[in-house]
Amino acid sequence: MKYALYLGCQIPFLRPDLEVAIREVSLALGIELVDLEGYSCCPTWISVPSYDIEAWLALSARNIALAEEKNLDMVVGCNNCYSVLNHARYMLKDEKWREKTNRILSKVGRVYRGSSKVLHIIHILESVEKKIKKSLKYDLKGLTVAVQPGCHTLWPERVMDIREENPFYPKKLRELVEILGASAPHYSRMEFCCGMGSMKTIDYERSLEFVLEKLKSMKEEIDPDMIVTACSSCYIQLDEAQQKLERDGKIDFKIPVFYYPQILAVCMGFDVSKVARFSSIPKDEIIRRIVG
Amino acid sequence: MKVVKLPKIDGDPVEEVSKFGGEGIKKCIQCGACMSVCPVAMAGFNYPNKKLFKLIILGQRREILYDPSPWACVACGRCIEVCTRDVNPFSVYFAFRRIQTREFSVPSVAEEALRNLYETGYAVTGNANIRKELGLPEVKFALNNGEALKEIRCIIESTEIMQLGILPRREMF
Ligand code: SF4
Ligand code: SF4
Numbered sequence: 223m224k225y226a227l228y229l230g231c232q233i234p235f236l237r238p239d240l241e242v243a244i245r246e247v248s249l250a251l252g253i254e255l256v257d258l259e260g261y262s263c264c265p266t267w268i269s270v271p272s273y274d275i276e277a278w279l280a281l282s283a284r285n286i287a288l289a290e291e292k293n294l295d296m297v298v299g300c301n302n303c304y305s306v307l308n309h310a311r312y313m314l315k316d317e318k319w320r321e322k323t324n325r326i327l328s329k330v331g332r333v334y335r336g337s338s339k340v341l342h343i344i345h346i347l348e349s350v351e352k353k354i355k356k357s358l359k360y361d362l363k364g365l366t367v368a369v370q371p372g373c374h375t376l377w378p379e380r381v382m383d384i385r386e387e388n389p390f391y392p393k394k395l396r397e398l399v400e401i402l403g404a405s406a407p408h409y410s411r412m413e414f415c416c417g418m419g420s421m422k423t424i425d426y427e428r429s430l431e432f433v434l435e436k437l438k439s440m441k442e443e444i445d446p447d448m449i450v451t452a453c454s455s456c457y458i459q460l461d462e463a464q465q466k467l468e469r470d471g472k473i474d475f476k477i478p479v480f481y482y483p484q485i486l487a488v489c490m491g492f493d494v495s496k497v498a499r500f501s502s503i504p505k506d507e508i509i510r511r512i513v514g
Numbered sequence: 515m516k517v518v519k520l521p522k523i524d525g526d527p528v529e530e531v532s533k534f535g536g537e538g539i540k541k542c543i544q545c546g547a548c549m550s551v552c553p554v555a556m557a558g559f560n561y562p563n564k565k566l567f568k569l570i571i572l573g574q575r576r577e578i579l580y581d582p583s584p585w586a587c588v589a590c591g592r593c594i595e596v597c598t599r600d601v602n603p604f605s606v607y608f609a610f611r612r613i614q615t616r617e618f619s620v621p622s623v624a625e626e627a628l629r630n631l632y633e634t635g636y637a638v639t640g641n642a643n644i645r646k647e648l649g650l651p652e653v654k655f656a657l658n659n660g661e662a663l664k665e666i667r668c669i670i671e672s673t674e675i676m677q678l679g680i681l682p683r684r685e686m687f
Binding site: 229231232234235236238239241242245257259260261262263265266267268269270271272273274275276277280281284302305306326327329330332373374376377378379380381389415417418419420421423424425428429431432496499 | 534535553554556557558559582585586587588589590591592594595604608611612615621623624627628630631635636637638639640644645648649650651653659661662664665666668669670672673674675678
């Protein structure tokens with residue numbers, strides 16, 4: 223199993239501990255990740271795609287072409303990258319856009335063929351479920367997890383190669399969490415937006431409302447010991463916003479947040495000071511409960 | 515009965531939106547399915563997808579040109595999934611953003627993201643020391659790779675973005 227690793231900007235620059243987790247669990251599970259050289263921003267929705275389709279498609283196509291040159295499918299850890307690159311791939315199925323894009327790419331000596339898929343690390347981990355079960359040093363037995371799949375791996379289905387049976391009732395992340403021994407019950411706001419993305423930069427207060435809504439639903443319905451998300455943006459938002467909501471007196475509890483490869487890394491016994499280094503809501507106590 | 519008098523129509527905004535990637539708007543029947551699932555609507559912004567489309571269809575471009583609603587879209591894709599007429603509401607919404615950029619109606623974060631991308635290859639950047647401390651390899655970003663950055667700038671320079679007056683035209687290396 224070999225994939226081209228496309229890291230994007232958010233994980234390596236802002237949450238490199240998540241990158242450690244991705245690399246460690248992949249290596250241990252026999253997933254070979256080849257680093258791409260000279261890649262750029264995906265480019266994220268609020269940047270180039272908000273201005274110009276041709277520039278967006280050419281930059282995305284160039285990133286994907288780097289994986290194509292290695293004859294590998296691409297794996298990403300960030301849902302924003304996943305969304306931007308897969309939307310681009312979908313649009314590039316259209317002859318008109320592909321021709322325009324390749325005309326631009328020819329100036330820099332590249333070509334987009336459409337031969338590499340763009341997958342999420344979650345999808346790869348899903349395919350090695352059995353190996354995961356065997357490699358666990360600790361488990362989450364007795365713990366309740368609120369899962370947060372994140373919008374960008376759910377919709378729109380047409381741009382993706384791997385889909386949920388029903389994106390409005392997602393199950394994949396729940397199943398992955400259950401492999402670790404936890405219970406991951408449904409709660410009514412599970413597939414709700416976390417308010418991250420440009421919503422957060424345009425209007426922070428409104429964006430916080432989404433987190434509050436989600437937290438209240440989790441707390442009242444399933445009272446979780448932790449939140450596990452597949453999305454690095456949801457991860458940052460749910461972790462940071464709780465602190466602010468608590469300070470504002472809007473919540474009186476704190477739920478630690480994990481990125482899936484990160485909680486997996488904890489259960490596989492990796493160094494928690496490396497795979498779970500940065501958070502606003504402390505994780506020490508829950509980690510102590512897990513690793514004893 | 516009170517009659518609402520609409521101001522004169524501005525050109526043909528439907529054609530304009532179509533040109534920027536929102537051609538699906540021509541199929542919209544205003545059923546509201548897109549708005550019922552849209553985070554921009556839930557957050558209470560003035561012009562979530564369907565409402566914005568109605569004003570475009572009515573030719574009321576000026577009314578919405580400086581409205582920030584399209585910039586709150588989180589690109590979640592829910593609207594694409596539920597649209598009853600396969601409009602691709604998300605693409606229409608983004609097409610309007612592109613029109614706004616041509617009229618200097620751009621939030622500063624979006625300008626900053628574009629500038630960063632042109633300068634460094636990335637929308638966000640951070641410090642490299644912590645990576646070392648965590649034992650991570652040096653990332654093979656375009657940032658550390660003159661050739662790659664040259665490619666990225668060349669791509670951007672081949673497009674209309676350079677005419678928006680946000681990026682400086684610069685000599686390359
Ligand atoms: S993609 Fe944008 S417009 Fe569509 S539902 Fe999501 S936030 Fe609303
Ligand atoms: S769901 Fe589709 S047809 Fe209905 S209002 Fe939205 S864009 Fe128009």
